[in-house]
């Protein structure tokens with residue numbers, strides 16, 4: 001059995017980053033990976049503007065600031081004002097350009113306005129409430145680096161510099177096969193001995209969250225020839241082939257058998273719980289990943305190993321950030337596998353779901369984090385444990 005750290009290291013080393021790119025409009029760029037650096041051709045803001053609704057003032061340079069200023073104009077956002085002479089003021093609204101000559105904005109709560117003048121109650125500081133041109137983005141500067149995953153803020157920033165479309169890596173094409181004679185699809189009757197295919201929907205969602213284009217092979221029966229043929233077929237048209245089930249040691253575990261027969265298998269069995277029977281290899285030009293059939297094992301191996309691998313294929317090296325919290329549980333039996341407990345963070349403690357079986361998917365729905373119990377170790381309540389927050393997966 002490989003340690004989790006070594007398995008991850010080998011997976012990342014085997015991940016060949018894509019290079020093909022395409023240009024997509026901002027509305028289609030969410031979750032994609034930027035392929036070329038984005039440089040701004042403008043200053044943002046493009047002009048000095050008011051941070052407040054109030055009064056733009058031309059405070060004279062060499063005299064005490066006046067208290068009463070004559071009002072010369074009204075400038076709303078989107079309009080352009082005319083110059084202010086020393087001692088003059090303009091009504092100004094948030095976001096409107098500072099007129100030439102103005103050197104401060106007094107917020108309206110600090111002023112009493114009449115029909116033709118404004119009385120400023122608080123002595124203004126020079127530059128107050130003025131947002132300077134270029135203070136957010138300076139022209140000719142790189143605002144987004146290559147390899148960045150485009151999320152809400154990145155898309156907003158691209159729009160702020162006036163860019164309507166971005167050059168991004170093409171999405172990864174991933175084939176998904178769920179193996180097992182016991183599987184039936186939701187919506188069909190559950191006959192004796194059968195279970196519903198939950199992995200398909202869970203993994204598809206996890207893959208789509210990463211922006212992958214999924215080719216879904218549905219349920220694959222436990223037959224060696226069929227499994228071998230479909231794996232080879234899926235490898236033709238996809239960057240990565242992912243299967244669930246059939247990677248353990250039983251005689252119906254045909255995924256492992258197919259891979260071993262064709263020398264497609266590079267890595268198998270990881271010292272983690274859940275998720276021991278994890279397989280990795282290559283089928284032709286495609287990567288192959290065999291996830292364990294147990295749904296929680298599939299989820300855990302996806303999050304901890306497959307997700308970083310797929311991101312690395314996109315040139316993104318990102319693992320889930322972790323934090324440390326006191327354990328709200330004790331563990332008195334040391335095992336050789338690193339355990340990932342489904343926990344909730346309650347009053348600053350990591351509290352585990354009562355049933356940690358790898359078949360119990362309710363534990364994942366209930367949990368908001370994985371707590372790590374290191375291999376060969378025991379824990380007493382209050383000991384610090386490493387926590388991976390699952391809510392961060394979507395971002």
Ligand SMILES: Nc1nc2c(c(=O)[nH]1)N[C@H]1C(S)=C(S)[C@@H](COP(=O)(O)OP(=O)(O)OC[C@H]3O[C@@H](n4cnc5c(N)ncnc54)[C@H](O)[C@@H]3O)O[C@H]1N2
Pocket residue numbers: 178179180182183195196197198199200244245246247248249250253274275276277291292293294295297358359
């Ligand atoms: N003698 C041994 N038996 C097992 C070992 C072992 O080391 N020695 N490992 C156990 C562990 S740990 C796991 S995890 C499982 C994984 O086995 P497979 O990946 O071969 O998966 P299957 O046997 O096909 O299925 C396991 C379990 O999961 C259910 N399943 C499968 N596919 C789905 C699906 N798409 N949706 C929902 N549930 C699914 C399946 O019915 C089984 O209950 O092996 C242990 N055995």
Ligand code: MOO
Pocket residue numbers: 272273274275276277292294296297358
């Ligand atoms: O690795 Mo299995 O996932 O422990 O149940």
